[in-house]
Amino acid sequence: MTRKRRRLYWLLACGLGVGSAAALALSAFRDNLVFFVLPSDLAAQHPGPDRTLRLGGLVAEGSVMRGSEDGHPLARFRITDGRDAVPVTFSGILPDLFREGQGVVALGTLGRDGVFHAAEVLAKHDETYMPKDVAEALKQKGLWNPKAGPPPPASTWNTLAPAKAGAATKAGG
Amino acid sequence: MTHLPYIVAAYALAVLVPAAYGLAAMRRLRLARSRLAALDPRPARREARR
Amino acid sequence: MTAESSASPGGFEMAPGAAMFRSVDALSSLAAPVPPKAPGRGLHRFANPGRFLRLAGALQPWLTAGGLILTAAGLVWGLVFAPADWQQGDAVRIMYVHVPAAWLASAGYLALAVCSVLSLVWRHPLADLAAAEIGPVGAAFTGICLATGSLWGKPMWGAWWVWDARLTSVLVLFFLYLGHIALIRAFDDPTRGYRAGAILALVGVVNLPIIKFSVDWWNTLHQPATISLTGAPSMYLGMLWPLALTALGYTLVFAALVTARTRAAVMERRIRALLMAAAAREDGAVQVAA
Incomplete structure (x- = not known):
């Protein structure tokens, strides 16, 4: 039992060491890790x-x-x-x-x-995924202008029922 | 359908690679089982003892 | 008894206290410093190969069938019935294979890490075998993730590959898998391979949070996560369901592959042990005769 415990503590200590080393390295190279500048x-x-x-x-x-x-x-x-x-x-x-x-x-x-x-x-592209008719509906209602920026919060549209979609039944819930 | 070649290639990869792994695993399992059965007659012996 | 033994794979089965096999098995791992514990206690309950084979054999058909059915349903749904994205068009359908593969690449590595802890701290013999079998499957799913991502990136971003933090960290994950596969098989004494592989796997765990948060910590070409624990998924529900199906199906397929391979590995280890025991017996007989 003590041997197992000792090995476990060893492992945790090593993990702590590796983790902080990685964190230090990443913060040191922070500027080089960005893909683009603004x-x-x-x-x-x-x-x-x-x-x-x-x-x-x-x-x-x-x-x-x-x-x-x-x-x-x-x-x-x-x-x-x-x-x-x-x-x-x-x-x-x-x-x-x-x-x-x-x-x-x-x-x-x-x-x-x-x-x-x-x-x-x-x-x-951004992380939002929506069908064409949902995007059209948002645009028509004036809730979103794709030229101006990202779409409104997902909870306002991700159950929106377009003309004919499989999840139309979910829209009520 | 737009971008069809890309979609087909992606789906083919996503189906064929696991399928190949599955077939290989099945063959390996079958081989191991038959070799073990040939080597290890113990279950039969124990069965006979009862 | 008959029902039980006919249910076990290959028609053989192992009683929990089969001391003969246990001693033979110890030959194959002479360097293991901890002798096998009595069965039926904690984690080592599943160290009994006979019990593992029975359990895994019973689980296998469910994993396989469930994985195949859910994956097939999710893929057909995603490929044919799910709506196209308003700006990406049909290319968004690649998401239904890319995202589950990416999740499985990370989840598989987590499983590898858990096996490595079990191996290093508790010297669990099945964890060693499982770790050796998770590696190639995880590498395959990481490869699928990278390849489908490339196939998605070319038409959408305009590039097969970019060196942004997300893509690079997943490539590192792929190399970690490959390194583990090579290292765990690199020693004549398998136990040393298991130790070395476990240490590599655990050092590599530091890469998992980097993969997860790379899109938040640094600006990347890859978009941030769509599905989070805290907020509503920024995805239309008619697209979310097929994704959930393929993700669950892929998870079961992954589990089925690892289970099948580990079962085979357990049997192969037993075959090796039996062959060595037979060779030792022959040697002994020759010496007695001389």
């Missing part, structure tokens, strides 16, 4: 024109202009985090989910003129 981070400190970085945020409402340059599609838009916004240019094919109000992550460099030249744009 527009307000760039506003606070210009990273330099040669540094390649990822810029993340929402595509600002009404900022998207699609055109072409030398036969290549060229898109201009602004990425915002609500406090600051950074103008972005991107020459290439935007992902399907790209739209105003969508979260995106752009890889590129920030020029001296403050324009971010993206070499790659990824769409970052």
